[in-house]
Amino acid sequence: MTIHLRADRAVFRFSGPDAHKLLNDVVTGEIPATGSGDGEVAAAWALLSAQGKILAEGLAGHAEDAIWVDVHQSVADDFLKRMKMYRLRAQATIDDLRETHRVGFAQDEEPSGIRHTDRMGPIDMGYRTIAPVEATADWVQNDEFYHAERIGVGIAHQGNDFPANDAFAHDIGLDILDGIDFAKGCYVGQEVVSRMKHRGTARRRPVIVLGIEAPAGSAVIAGGREAGTIGQVVDGVAVAILRLDRISDPSAVTVDGKPVGVALPVWATYAFGESTPEE
Template sequence: MATISRPSRALFRFSGAEAQKLLFDVVTGRLLAEPGPAIWWALLSPQGKIQAEGLASFEDGAFWLDVDRSVADSFLKRMRMYKLRAAVEIADLRDSHAVGWDGGKPLTRVIGTVAEAAAWAPADDRHAASRIAAGLAEQGTDFAADAVFPHDIGMDLLGGVDFKKGCYIGQEVVSRMQRRGTARRRPVIVSGVEAPMETPIKVGGRDAGSVGAAVDGKAVAIVRLDRFDGGAVTVADRPVTVTLPDWATYRLGESPAAD
């Protein structure tokens, strides 16, 4: 399969003697200075909400992180603020590099120069369809900045949060949620959607969450699990079907532990 362009992604490169330490102290994932598969990560607010999320890898002596373009400016501003006087160079690669997808798992990517990306296939819905089928929510199409916790999109179950590495921005909130089992919202796959992003999903007429952008009638929704009590599930007054991702350890109808 030819590489498909993903123009919604913005790329940044972090290099320098203290680049790993900066990222280790700030983002949720365990980013190591060694080549390997891309790691899912998030930059959180002090209150534990996701400000930016994406994939990160280490190549050519630097860390390469991508984010949704809607939060690229704020991400760069925050990272420069956290950098202070550390020996880190943050390069904004939006004009020189591009992000694509080669048909592998949804949480993978291809990086190339703008010249290389000119030969890629134009953007289409195939990556989104693959991501939705896997039950993976993505910033920009499924949720906005400062709207969800990492647990709400399953980052705790898919390696996007390192619970052993110690402090990072928002760590106290996320660790408490993990320790106490108080996650209320989780991603589900909704079929039969004929409504735009952010349309409420209702159970027995009661709001349970909202759907992300749909592809061929399917979308990821971030929902309150405890709202699924057997009532009719609808989106824009139309019946829909809800299923759990294959990787889910949660179930519809379950209630979080008391905080």
């Protein structure tokens, strides 16, 4: 059994009679109301600003009469502050487990303890597991394997590929990857999400960029114009959130003045060269 530590993730536990309602009413995804933490699929979700930009995103899974959520460390303080504000008088407890628990990733076999299947749309990554710090001593203390796997299938992560308050939910494909519940009631930023869905105004989408010899944040140039920037680079590959309409010729894309390859994720329902109505 090999478990890779995801050191950049922060863990929060939501419990109490109103915990599910609290989360489900403010984030984009369909948060599970029940579960044992024995491998059920974790829900992908995002917490949005009123303008529809992603403030936090991650996975949520039910176990031990609570909902276990992970976010990138860079947004953990803001996420906790906002969720406490939304809690108001709800009967819900939010436990900050950053000092006591860690997030891990397993792929070769199902781990023991609290674990949820890390599946987004058709992409089954493996398992997200959460454990007390003292139980993680034998984990691989390096998350490069995890990031290589998710970059290879075009999954963009906040903090690694884009900052807070920069991307819309559609920009990272949450509408395709089951990270948006289009049937549930209102949540923060829902009007923007709904408008982008019905008007088809998503102009930026995740693209896999290969053969990179430049650092994260470098511009992707297509047709003489910047189409976006690359995210975290592992073994010369990165996910970039790019303007599809600016990539009319995928064979003529550069990063830092050098040619690179671009490919759409296998789950993509979009294409290079697509143009959409302006907002």
